[in-house]
Amino acid sequence: DGGITQSPKYLFRKEGQNVTLSCEQNLNHDAMYWYRQDPGQGLRLIYYSQIVNDFQKGDIAEGYSVSREKKESFPLTVTSAQKNPTAFYLCASSITSNQPQHFGDGTRLSIL
């Protein structure tokens, strides 16, 4: 079955530590996205990539970094510079930009 796989489902971070969230898709989609979801705030775009080896900042990129070395993979690193990282993180992909996005099941990140 084609889809988007996010791992791990739950992740805990210690103060001052970087953590990386995995996102893999086998849909052959060009575009991939990372969102952060906080209660009552909907989804906010962190980074997006329209093609391999290229990505752009979204609305809340500070404290995050990404890479897009392969079409199927778009990992998100939450750095120690992100002071409030506790949230639900969602990865999505679409065939191209402006097409419907397909979502993974999310990773919930918490601070120890």
Next chain:
Amino acid sequence: AQSVTQPDIHITVSEGASLELRCNYSYGATPYLFWYVQSPGQGLQLLLKYFSGDTLVQGIKGFEAEFKRSQSSFNLRKPSVHWSDAAEYFCAVGVKTGKLIFGQGTTLQVKP
């Protein structure tokens, strides 16, 4: 600036009753419009989309939405709600850069 407003944060309906979830958007050009549904702890599932053409759009699970350009609205409807429809619903507008702008979501509770 582009934005999406879902005026109702929380709605409760009785099972079997009709449902309408409101969505208003602000965007200068012709929008791409989407409705997504999210169950607790899960990713988002696409219910329906509007790109062009017929302003009444049919989606999955018996949902439909009507695009009204004059009112900048894209309200979601279902004639008879089932208990399994209880979830959070998000309206989104696709903008020229390929990004999606999401509303804050409406939580639907279904009374037996």
